[in-house]
Amino acid sequence: MSVKTNGVLFVNKKKEKDSHPDYTGQLNITLTDDGETEAESVTSYRMAGWINTSKAGHEYISFKVDAEPIEKAEPDKMDDKPKAKQTKAKFPK
Numbered sequence: 001m002s003v004k005t006n007g008v009l010f011v012n013k014k015k016e017k018d019s020h021p022d023y024t025g026q027l028n029i030t031l032t033d034d035g036e037t038e039a040e041s042v043t044s045y046r047m048a049g050w051i052n053t054s055k056a057g058h059e060y061i062s063f064k065v066d067a068e069p070i071e072k073a074e075p076d077k078m079d080d081k082p083k084a085k086q087t088k089a090k091f092p093k
Contacts, residue, residue: 004030009049009063021048027065043069 007027012020027045049063 002032002034004032006030007047009047012048021064022051023047023049023061023063025049026070046070 005027007025009023009025012022012024014020015022025047027047028042029045030040030042032040045068046066047063049061051059052062053059
C-alpha cells in the first residue's frame, strides 16, 4: 500500500477576527493498493493556516488539520469536477 498526500490553502476572505485563520483549504490523503487492482480511496481534511512572527522576527505559517474527514470519494467520481486554475500564492517573506 502506498500513501500520497496533496493539499491547497487559499486566502481566507471571510476572516473577521484576528483569531480566524489567514488561510483555509484542505489536505487530501490517497491510499493506493499496490496489488493488481490498484484500488484507491481518498480522504480529505480541512486545513487552516495563520501567519505568525517568531521571536527572532521571522514570519512563518502555522497550520492545523482537523481530525475528522470532510469527504470520502472515489477518484473516478472526482475526475468529473472541473479543474481549478492554479496560481502562485504570495506568502510572507
